[in-house]
Amino acid sequence: MTEEHLEKVRTDFENSPFWTFIGLELKELKEGYVLLALPIQKEFINVRNSVHGGIYASVMDTAMGMAGRSLGYDEVATIHLNIQYLKSVMEGTVYSEAEVIHQNRSTVLIEGRLMNEDGELIGHCTGTFKLSIGEKG
Template sequence: MSPITLEGVRQIFENSPFVAFLGFRFVHFEEGKVILELPIDNRLINVNKTVHGGAYAAMLDNILSMTIRSVVKDPVTTINLNIHYLDSISEGKMIATAKILKQGYKTLIGEGEITDGNGKLLAKGTGTFKVTRK
């Protein structure tokens, strides 16, 4: 059994310099259900005047790892991340959710999605994560 609590997992992500740099906000954080929000500002806009695909990728990677870690309570590392970019956005906010599709002892597979503030699907992705147990 891991000594890290759900609140401890949340604090790890809230104190992450990368999470702070991008501007992610936690809307909801419970075991197996995390909702992440990203207000769009000029730092995220690409040459096409829409949010850069790297911001989508970072958001999916983070929501998947946060959701998985909220369950296993141990560090996880991304092994694979696949993204389908479905629509662009240039203002407002992006909202991400995820769920675990398959949980093994050492690896987990999750599925995440990003919507806009009105629920329009912007991106969908799957990821495989390795659990680092101590």
């Protein structure tokens, strides 16, 4: 993959309103792999006094979408997510790692992992994403 394409992926995601709103930070981006960090904000805490599962899903979905785009595609759309919530977290920073595990002509299967600051797995996800070349019109 070209450095120019990876830079475009980085720029597109970092300039999105959602990225800014939630406070994501890019730690690593290479072809087929992404690592993001998310400092926990008080607004993420649910009635159980832990980070809401929707935050887990959003962060893993974002990392996995970036991993799909890193393969050279202009558009990646989530078709299916399967999420396992393994452990709760209440503070600190979480890290979302995504890696492509299978690709065909029009879709890609990606594995997402969410870890706490101690490196413990707190969420696991697999997702299928539709791939397309060409800018949105």
